[in-house]
Amino acid sequence: MVNTFLELETHAVESLSGDISVPTVYPVGPILNLEGSSGKPSDDDVIRWLDSQPPSSVVLLCFGSMGSFDEVQVKEIARALEQSGHRFVWSLRRPRSNGTTKVPSDYEDPGAVLPEGFLERTDGVGKVIGWAPQVALLAHSAVGGFVSHCGWNSVLESIWFGVPVATWPVYAEQQMNAFEMVVELGLSVEIKCDYIRDLFDPKAKTPIVSAEVIQNGIRRVMEDKEVRRKAKEMSEKSRAAVAKGGSSYAAVGNLIQDFISNIS
Incomplete structure (x- = not known):
């Protein structure tokens, strides 16, 4: 099967x-697990915010249960979102630290790693959250684009709900999934298909994707x-x-x- x-x-x-x-x-x-949700109060908050947004106007950024970036890359993503002008929901997770945690965790204060004033400037335009109820967000009519690591479950969920993807694969088979979605099927646009990160070595050198490249991908997935x-x-x-x-x-x-x- x-x-x-x-x-x-x-x-x-x-x-x-x-x-x-x-x-x-x-x-x-x-x-698919279409009932997947944690039921946290913060989930209700982001859903209520989406309820107030126009149809297909919000880009969702979510990189799976293992998806996280260091502070330099986080700031580039933030600049891209701000410069794009699009509404957004961003699942921002804390990277693994010296192998002490099995999976990324939520920030107590995301403002500590974001550009100064970012949360204030984007208030009302976007939401920065921790762990995301991805299925519920993709199902929402306000979500019109998805910046994703291209795990196969996420790919199938995006297809089911008809939400186009801006591909940013990180590890494992995700590069192949992204290539298929962009090149073979034309269902996605590329941010960075050759990005590779060592999830299990926090000290390993990781390539930085610039705000300009990310911004271009966001605009294309929302406007193509x-x-x-x-x-x-x-x-x-x-x-x-x-x-x-x-x-x-x-x-x-x-x-x-x-x-x-x-x-x-």
Whole structure:
């Protein structure tokens, strides 16, 4: 079973299906946890803020459970957001420190790492939060773009809700996911597809992505009408795939039938 769907990765699925040396592939996705939320009071606060924003006007920045940046990069992101002029919700996490924590944590005072006066200047325009209820945010009608690390779950969530992505992969298979979304499918725009960070060595040298590059990606993901159109079309296909009669619905049926045949 593969957490994808035929209409998204047609060439890959059909190539594997035609190779008798490869086990049968069942594309049964997108499989998503659409109820994922922590239910913290701060979640309600950001949702209420989004309720007051125009449709598709807010860019969400969220880099997954392991996603964080050092202070220099944080300041470049902040400058990019301020210069872009777009509304935003930014999930800002504290990096791992000398291997003492397993995952990034929330800042007690995010202003300590942000440019001086940033929170005051962007008051009403953006929200800086800690851990983000990503599914709930992507589902909100006010969110119109997503700056993402391109983990596969995040990719599928963005597709499901029709929110185009500005790709900023960090590690593991994320570079491949970003390449597919930008180059092969045209569902995303690039911020920095060759960015690589060593998450487990805080002292390792990490490349800095400039505010200008980030700003350009934000503007493109919020303003590129063709990418936005393709994202909406793929969203409809993802939902049709898991509905009765859809490709993933059929793949689950085939899986069941093949399983029964093999044990009988």
